[in-house]
Amino acid sequence: MIEFRSVGKQFDDGTRAVSDFNLVVPSHATVVLVGSSGSGKTTLLRSINRMVEPTEGQILIDDVDVATQNPVELRRSIGYVMQHAGLLPHRKVIDNVATVLRLCGIPKKRALDRSAEVLGTVGLDSSLYTKYPSQLSGGQRQRVGVARGLANDPNILLMDEPFGAVDPIVRAELQTEMLRLQRELEKTTVFVTHDIEEAFALGDQVVILKKGGEVAQIGTPQEILADPADDFVRSFVGLERGQRTLRIEEKDGQRIVVDEYGRPAGVLQ
Template identity: 55%
Template sequence: MIKFENVTKAYPDGTVAVDGLNLEAPTGKLTILVGPSGCGKTTSLRMINRLIEPTSGTIYLDDKPTSGMDAALLRLRIGYVIQHAGLFPHRTIVDNVATMPVLLGESRQGARKKALELMERVGLPASFAKRYPWQLSGGQQQRVGVARALASDPAFMLMDEPFSAVDPVVRAQLQDEFLRLQREIGKTIIMVTHDIDEALKLGDQVAVMRVGGKLAQMATPSELLTAPADEFVADFVGRDRGYRSLGFANAAGTVTLTEEACVTLGTSAVEAQSKATGAWVLVVDGNRKPLGWAQPDLINGELKREHLNLSGTSASSSGTMRQLLDAALSSPSRRGVVVDSNGELIGTVTASDVVKAIEAEPHLETAR
């Protein structure tokens, strides 16, 4: 557990970066500090490993105040990941990852062995071990940064905008992998981001901070969307929060699916026409996995891949209301494809099916 008790950081020129912050990051959970620039979130993070010393107040690590600890020893207990990874350019990837074990007195050989295991864990091939940071892409460097922070197996991790310097596709990938990793390792993590979507996606709990270094609200992601504490939080969380809160509403069992007739590639247009509901028919592969929608009356001869309309998303039956609604809205037939955990078709839903289910349950069960 990491606990802030009345922590204030004021600079000699009178600026107050953090103002009387009280906050608790529970053990094994991912707590996110989010807010506009100038809200003191990064300052708060850096006060934990004493890269910045608080002006007043106390920060506790597992109930022990950090102020009495040796700063270097304190930092060896805390993994740290920063925006541009901050790798050591003069060390190979494996030696970068081995940094903290070596500092803790482990033999170079043992530290490297551990480092190789961790590289595999964060999805870096062993062939990268002997490379230098400049030979890696931004996303790969960030993985090295995460592996380096984990190498001493610290109980705590601090992450300062860890995924914001990479492109959106890589970012989403890193986020997903990181969530999976955190489920396995269960570290006590505090992460700073300015991106509310990232905060809502990753956080077990989210602390929204406002300019001037004050805590505006601390809540779970779905609470932030459904019950923002004040106008600032509501505004910061964003305009389409009603829709986005559906991303936390569990869909399982709430919506009745309609059976959907389907055809495979190679079917004649005439047969496809007979199966179609309205103008559109759903096309699946041999394992009943949806491929796309087709309009048989526009096709001569056999149904081919180039006839498919691929705009529709598919939702998992155990997914969220948001996925279901999106599947319906994005489908050219207005029937959203629903699949099971193997990706096989189980039926379709319409937007009005989903809306009815939402209206029937004013307090949707959250998905986490």
């Protein structure tokens, strides 16, 4: 369980990213922080493994304040997946995944075996294990990034727009993969994105953030769609633009689902 208690962050240059943020992320659940740029979502995520030090409030992991822990040890115990994967360009794929294990002092042989196992879990072809990151496609790199985050079998997984830089088809594929991994591994996951569709697809809980880390609404995707808290949320999730109000039209004997503007959204079966 991760708990944010009145967390605030003001950067050295005086910009305020977040103020008085409260949230509980239950164990084994996926919570998605979603918001536009400047909403403080990444700052909040990075406060969990002390990549950012909050200026106010506390963050607790299983009732232990992270501020009392050694940041380097803390980071090794938490999986972290970032946009563009952030792989080390001078290490082969499998060595990238083994990084954290080796940092924790696990013998090389065991670290590599475990890495191969996790790479298998995320569905990367074994012929790619000995390639360098630059030889992989964006989607493959992202799988390696996820595998690296999972290698140490952490309880917590932090994901910072991990699928933000890949094309829509690969993105959908990775999201499906992510849902499968979540069912199998049940990590406590905090996921940051600016894409509300992605948030609804992956989140057990979705936190919609306004500017400066102000919470607009917290809830399951169903709750948010059924009962948006205010106009900001309504607009953010697309209810105002009419993309979410669907109706059925008959065309050539097929029943087609269209949105408010008559743009086809799918086929009803």
